[in-house]
Amino acid sequence: MKRVFLFLAIILISAGAGIGAGLRFRPAPHPEEIEAPAEASDHAGASTPEALEYVRMTNQFVIPLVEKGRIRSLVVMSLSLEVQQGQEEAVHAKEPKLRDSFLQILFDHANSGAFDGTFTEGNILDRLRENLLAEGNQILPGIVSDVLITDIGRQDS
Numbered sequence: 582m583k584r585v586f587l588f589l590a591i592i593l594i595s596a597g598a599g600i601g602a603g604l605r606f607r608p609a610p611h612p613e614e615i616e617a618p619a620e621a622s623d624h625a626g627a628s629t630p631e632a633l634e635y636v637r638m639t640n641q642f643v644i645p646l647v648e649k650g651r652i653r654s655l656v657v658m659s660l661s662l663e664v665q666q667g668q669e670e671a672v673h674a675k676e677p678k679l680r681d682s683f684l685q686i687l688f689d690h691a692n693s694g695a696f697d698g699t700f701t702e703g704n705i706l707d708r709l710r711e712n713l714l715a716e717g718n719q720i721l722p723g724i725v726s727d728v729l730i731t732d733i734g735r736q737d738s
Contacts, residue, residue, distance in 0.1 A: 632665060632666045633663055633664065633665065633666060633726065634663075634664060634665075634666050634667075634668070634669065635661045635662070635663055635664075635729065636661060636662045636664055636668075636669050636672045636673070637659070637660075637661045637731070638659070638660045638661065638662070638676065638679070638680065638683075639673075639676065640680075641657050641658060641659050641732070642657070642658045642659070642660065642680075642683065642684060642687055643655055643656070643657055644656040644657075644658065644684075644687045644688060644690075644691050644696065645691070646691055646696055646697070646735075647691075647692075652738070653737065653738050654696075654735050654736060654737045654738060655735070655736045656687075656691065656696050656700070656733065656734070656735045656736075657732075657733070657734050657735075657736065658687070658730060658732065658733045658734075659730075659731045659732035659733075660683065660713070660728060660729065660730060660731065661728075661729045661731050662679075662717060662725050662727070662728060662729070663725070663726045663727035663728070663729060664721075664724050664725055664726065665723075665724055665726070668721075668724045671721060671724055672721065672724070672725075675720055675721055678720050679716075679717065679720055679721075682716045682719075682720060683713055683716065683717075686709070686712050686713055686716055687709075690709050690712070695708075695709070696735065700733075700735065701733065706730060706733075709730075710727075710728050710729075710730065713728040714727060714728045
């Protein structure tokens with residue numbers, strides 16, 4: 582019986598020491614994780630995470646990759662827009678115009694060969710996002726803050 586109590590005591594002491602060491606030596610929080618004073622939060626701009634929402638484009642984008650006059654692959658992509666809170670209706674009202682403009686950018690991207698090879702490479706997708714964002718800002722000025730590629734795939738023939 583003494584062995585059981587000794588064993589339990591060792592476990593409890595070890596667990597307590599581990600928790601205490603973890604609390605004592607945990608890293609300091611990053612400045613952006615520290616809560617701002619109440620008066621500073623009143624002046625937070627529209628760029629705070631709470632002021633943003635994500636609007637998914639209702640249908641996927643299908644982009645044909647053409648070689649020698651024949652479709653050799655299809656790229657299928659889903660996009661979402663990061664917009665100011667409460668602007669979902671504005672996005673849906675302009676969605677046909679957005680889809681048309683975004684498709685043209687995606688076709689140009691495909692025709693430049695950017696969907697060939699390692700088309701998911703960071704800088705290639707960054708350039709595509711920048712072009713889509715610029716177009717989104719043309720159509721919905723001051724509303725779209727980012728374009729997110731939520732799904733992408735290529736189907737080779």
